[in-house]
Amino acid sequence: MDFLFEIGLEEVPARMIAGAEAELLKRVTGLLERERLVAAGAVAKSFSTPRRLAVLVSDVTEKQEDLSEEMMGPSAKIAYKDGVATPAAEAFARKAGVGVGELRTVTTAKGEYLAATVVKAGKTAAQVIQAELPKELAGIYWAKNMYWRAGKPEKFVRPVRWMVAMLGGEGLSVGFAGFVSNDVTYGHRVLFGAERVELSAPAEYEGKLLEAKVIVDVEARRHRIRKELDRVCRTVPAMRWREDHALVDKMTHLTEWPSVILGSFDAAYLDLPEEVLVTVMRDHQNYFAVEDAAGKLAPYFLAVLNTEADEAGQAVIRHGNERVLRARFNDARFFWEFDQRTALLDRMSLLENVTFQKDLGSYAKKSEQVWQLCRLLLEKAETRGVQADFNALHDAAKLAKTDLTAELVKEFTELQGVIGGLYARAQGISEKAAVAIYDQYKPTSMEDSIPRSIEGALLAIADKANTIAGMFGLGLEPTGSKDPFALRRAANGIVKILAEMPVGLTLGDVAFRAASGQEELSRKIEVFFAERLEFYLREAKGQAYDVVKAVLVVRADDVRDAVARALAVTAVRGGADFAAVSSAFKRMKNILAQAAEKGFAAAAVVDVALLTDAEELALAEAAAELAPRVASLRGAGDYVGALEAIAGLRPQVDAFFEAVMVMSPDEAVRGNRLALLGKVLGDFSGIAEFSEIVVAG
Known part of the structure; x- marks a missing residue:
């Protein structure tokens, strides 16, 4: 049977919908799997709009299978006295729901105990869902919840307005937030009104709502928006809408029945910086910008509506949107012109009155600290051959926060930094300084440049x-x-910059100078940076957890080097020789650790005269010959080549472990063999700690 659940709500903020939809799907399928009502990995689909979250699960069984389990009771000595059941045995039988005669005696490690086979009758799917689903609903995480019924305990992101729960063709009574579910849902608030949409089976859900002017499938809604944007934009020759994945996603979660209209604005506004115009359209009005074939902004915009209208209705809507946008553009032009009356240099003193943090002081103080840190970082970078324009860096650091006093930034806070860079350019500050001010907050995410x-x-x-x-x-x-x-x-941003630009700095360089040389504070910041480097390698670079651990155990300071080593390990880890050597290195490390625990010391150096077995001599000679080559490849940054060379040790390593007993009773021989293993590990573990690599089998 199919199971459908839908919870209808007042409009949910767009940013919260995708996560809640995924969580509801996970909770419902998890509940059904846990209660043995569907097989693991059952076919399930989720839906969402601003007014609803829903899940449809296929192949739900009508009833749980009966479950047999073994129940252990008291010891046989306590349960029987002279062959007669004691009260302890009778109590256990009652608890197990069987007769005393059905009890068995089983032998365990602790002795003989009573046991009984208990059969738990399966519940119907309806019973389980009605009892357990409300708990899952109450457990959904929302960034913000609200109460809406005085004196009632339930809370949710928005007030609940209806619920649907159907198993096969039958409605279920799931109670939550004062509502009891049935088989009735509702269509588009405006286009379909308050008319009921009655369902006779879960499979009708998508189709009947489509008739009620609601596209419940998120991807179908997203596809419709993109097609409509393309179609409407083609009405203006040689124009295209500016690709904006985030805005498409947002509008997908703001609409149930999307349509698109084209609007225009006075081309005179194009004299304003493009960043300002696009921010007003995108962030304040949810409009898509339109550009020509060369990528230059055009005097048009595209608005996504949550309705449909005839030509006359569209004209009214278009006029209203154009009027609102014109007012916003006028505000932006006024602030742009007003701000130009005060130079950025004259705004520096105004930062004394702008608080950065109550215990850390003003932005004027922060600006001075940032400049001093810039200077120290540049000095370190220059020792590694990195060159930068000292004067431009000085101007950028001093002026970076001055746009916080500008009216345009107060109105459009998303543009802080960007406005400063634009004002710097307009006021004749050097281009390098202007670009640095413009980019000072980058990257704001792992996806940002x-x-x-x-x-x-x-x-x-x-x-x-x-x-x-x-x-x-x-x-x-x-x-x-x-x-x-x-x-x-912030730390993610630092790691990303160090990984993707040759700045000549390590995480330790940054931490020590930011901490003004305070060792304890510097160490805490370095540990924090290392955690974010691990995050960067896993999330941004897609590296496996064991590769990340293997690389960072060796060194977690030089970000670019760590990335290169991780990519190299990933490139060669699939080879049979590398896997075998990694496994052997893990064995070597374990042997050395066990020897240390037993108090067996390795020799200070490997004595060739004590290498009596041919296999250990062959390993020592091959390793000694290979070590300089591996060191050279590592020095040149050819980590793939170095790892492939190390994997070439497999024949000697395999033969060594096949024929040589490391823990020899002869103390001198044992110490020499331990020293050999230690040297092999030391010479070839500079790229990654191979013992951390997970090898199949």
Whole structure:
């Protein structure tokens, strides 16, 4: 049978819908699997719109199978006295729901005990769902919840308005938030009104709602929006809508029956910076920008509606949207022109009155600290051959936060930094400084790009590291899922910059200078950075957990080097020789650890005269010959070549472990063999700790 569940709500914020849809699907399928009502991996599909979350699961059984289980009771000595059942045996029989005569005696490691086979009758799917599903609903995580019934305990992201629960062709009574589910849902609020949509089977769900002007399938809605954007944009020759995945996703979760209209605005507004115009359209009005074939912004916009209208209705809607956008553009133009009356240099003093953090002082103080950190980082980078424009970096660091006093940033906070860069360019500040100011907050996520210049990269690193050091110094480190100052995001940004631009800095360089040389604080920041490097390798680079661990155990300071080593290990780990050598290196490490526990010491150096077996001599000679080559490849950054060379040791390693007993009773021989294993590990584990690599079998 199919099982359908839908919970109808007042409009849910778009940013919360996808996560809740996935969680509801996981909870419902998990419940049915746990209660033995569907097989693991059963076919299931989820749906969502701003007003509903739903799940449809196929092949649900009507009733649980009876479950037999063994129940253990008291010991036989206590249960019987002179062959007669004692009260303990009778109590156990009652608990098990069987007669005393059905009890058995079983022998365990602790002696003889009573046992009984208990058969638990399976419940119907309807009984299980009605009893357990409300608990799953109450457990869904929402970033914000609300109460809406005075004196009632339930809370949810938005008030519940209806529920549907159907198993096969029958409606189920699931109670939650004062509602009891049935077989009735509702269509589009405007286009279909309050008319009921009655279902006779779960399979009708999508089709009947489609007739009621609701597209419940998220991907179908997303596809419709993209097709409509293409279609409407083609009405303007040689134009295309500016690709914006995030906005498409947002509009998908804001609509149930999307349609698109084209609007326009006065081309005179194109004199404003494109960033300002696009931000107003995108972030404030949810409009898609339109551009020409060269990628230049055009005086049009596309609005996604949650309705459909005839030509006259569209004209009214278009006029209203154009009027609102015109007002927003006028505000932006006024603030742009007003801000130009005060130079960025004159705004520096205004930062004294802008608080960064109550215990860390003003943005004027932070700007000075960031400049000093920029200077220190540049000095270190220059020792490694990195060159940057000192004067441009100085101007960028000093002026970076001045746009926080600008009216345009107060109105459009998303543009901080960007506005500063645009104002710097407009006011004749050097282009390098302007670009660095523009990019100072990059990257804001793992998907965002890094700063375009070395000056911008140093400024972004210094700004983020200064914030991290300041908060850590106050004891305000992130804990669990809580990170109110977005320090993880800041550290992620530093790691991403160091990984993707040759800045000539390590995590230790940044941590030590940001901590002003305070060793304890520096160590805490380094550990924090290492955690974010692990996150970067796993999430941004897609590296397996064991590869990441193997690489970072060796060194977790040089980000670019760690990335290169991880990619190299991943490239060669599939080879049989590499897998065998990794397994052998793990064995070597274990042998050395066991020897240390037993107090067996390795010799200081390997004595060739004590290598009496041909196999150990062959390993020593092959390793000695290979070590310089591997060191050379490592020095050149050819980690793949180095790892492939190390894998070439497999014949000698295999033969050694086949024929040689490391833990020889002869103390000198044993110590020499332990020294040989130690040297092999030391010479060839500089890229990754091979013992951490998981090998199949």
